[in-house]
Amino acid sequence: MEPTSDDARRPRLTRERIAEEALRLIDQDGLEGLSTRRLGARLGVEAMALYHHFPAKGALLDAVVERLIAEIPMPNCPRDGEGWSPWLRQVAGEYRALALRHPEAFVLLAGRRFNARASFAFLEANAQVLLGAGFSARQAAWIFRAVGGFVNGAGLALAATLRQARETEGALIADPAARMPEFPGVAALAPHLAIGALDEAFDFGLDLLLAGIARLPRGHGGRRHVPPGRRRRETRKAPALRPGP
Known part of the structure; x- marks a missing residue:
């Protein structure tokens, strides 16, 4: 099939673009509103085109997580160990x-x-x-x-x-x-x-x-942490065995 003028003007489909649009769709309609059919329509492609980039919906959701974490501005690590x-x-x-x-x-x-x-x-x-x-x-x-x-x-x-x-x-x-x-x-x-x-x-x-x-x-960190209440129970001496009849 020959590409149309609309195809030429449409931005190239990438994992990043798909994940970004998926996040917009979730923001708008919730997780239940995310489907490959609706996402494909927003991107101007058939739903099957998305599977070339994400073989399953779980992989797409993982890409959305990547997109979310990328929004977190990470400060520089403290150098003195006290910050x-x-x-x-x-x-x-x-x-x-x-x-x-x-x-x-x-x-x-x-x-x-x-x-x-x-x-x-x-x-x-x-x-x-x-x-x-x-x-x-x-x-x-x-x-x-x-x-x-x-x-x-x-x-x-x-x-x-x-x-x-x-x-x-x-x-x-x-x-x-x-x-x-x-x-x-x-x-x-x-x-x-x-x-x-x-x-x-x-x-x-x-x-x-x-x-x-x-x-x-x-x-x-070498010792196993035991809550105080449990520590008292565990360190209590075991009862002596009584002789049998």
Whole structure:
């Protein structure tokens, strides 16, 4: 088939262009609105043309994750080993900010972040900062998990609240004191659970987490961490065996 003038004017189809348009479609209509047919129509190609670049939808979603992670501005790694805390704070804030810009796509980061090459570059930057600060490899892995779990949870909560706020005009729970008087505690907390308080709540939680990390003895990664309650149970002497009858 001879190329038409429209084909000549149309931008070349690339993985980057497909992923960028897929993210726009998700932002507009949610993950459930993403299909190869709709994406192909937005790009001006047949759906089958997309499979030359992405053999399955999962590969396309991984490319969207790459696109999201590329939006995170990574600060320079601290050189003195003592700047790890402000570095983590800045990166955590930039990561969560993706939920503000892409509330419909943010869930992909929680579920598919280790499927994309950019994810490993992101992990490498975190590893270099934490190892450079004197944490052991075990501690660095756990710190990455702890901060990542907190920030992913905060981002998912933010994304969900943004969607709900469209229906409740900014309040997480619309007039709980009037609707549910049997829950006075909920009514007391409601103003602080509103969308306007989410940034302050995030900073509060991150402060607690970073303060706990700062108290860790550096480099003690060879020993298995046992929670205090379990440690008492495990170190308790086993009962002596009674002689049989």
